[in-house]
Amino acid sequence: MKLDHVVYFSKRRPEEWVAEQQSAVIGGRHEQWGTHNALLYVKNAYIEWLSVERQDVAEQVDHPLPRLLLHDLQDGEGWGTICLAVDDIEQFKEEIENKGFQTSGVLDAQRRTTAGQLRKWKMLFVNQHVSNELPYPFFIEWEDAEDIRFAKLREDGAISTANEQLEIKECVFSVEDPLRETAEWAILLSQKVGDADDIALPNVLLKFVEHEGEKDRLTDVVIGQAN
8 A cells, every 4th residue: 555646626727737837747537527637746656636627517426536625625725635556446445344434335437638548547435424524545546557557657748757756755634633543544544653643654654743723634745855
C-alpha cells in the first residue's frame, strides 16, 4: 500500500490550473460523474485538481467522491482527500470488511483524456456520511501495471523530467483529535502508529495535527526533492 494521489477540490477549470502550475497537464473528463481534472505528477504520486464540469450530472450521481466534492466546495476550494494504491483491491475489500468497516464495494471507473484515450481503474471507498468529519482515504487499483502506466505517461508528456526529481513527502491532516484519528487510520490500513500521531507508508508520511476549527481535513501537502 502506498500513496497514489492527493485530491484538491477546485472551482476552477483544469485549463486554469495548467496555465498556473508549471508541468501540470489536463487529465480528462469523468463523464459518468460530471467532473474533470488537471494533474501534476511527481516521482512517487500526483496531485489532482478536481472540479465540476456538469453540475446536473454531479448532483445526481451516487458516488462518494463527487458527493464529497460538492459538500466541500460550499466552503470554497481546498484539499479534500487522499487516494492509496493497493495491489489487490478485492482482497483488500475483504480484509477491511472483516475488521468491521462497511464499503462501497469495488467500483469501476474511467476518464477520457483530451486525446480521446480511455484510462480505467477500480476504486474502493469506506462508507461514511459526508460531513465535516475527516474522510477516510479511498483506494485504487489501476488497470495497467505501474511501470506500464508511467511509461505511457512519459510518452504522452504528462510527466516531466524535472518533476520526477520531486516527491510528496507528507500529507498533513488537521483534526480535532489526532490520537483518535491516527488510531482509526492505523486499524484501517494495518499500519503502526508513529511517535507523533503519524503513520509512515512506504512513500509518504501521514501526519495528524490538532486544530480548533469545525472541519477535519487534509490541509497541507509537503513536496520536496526526491531521495
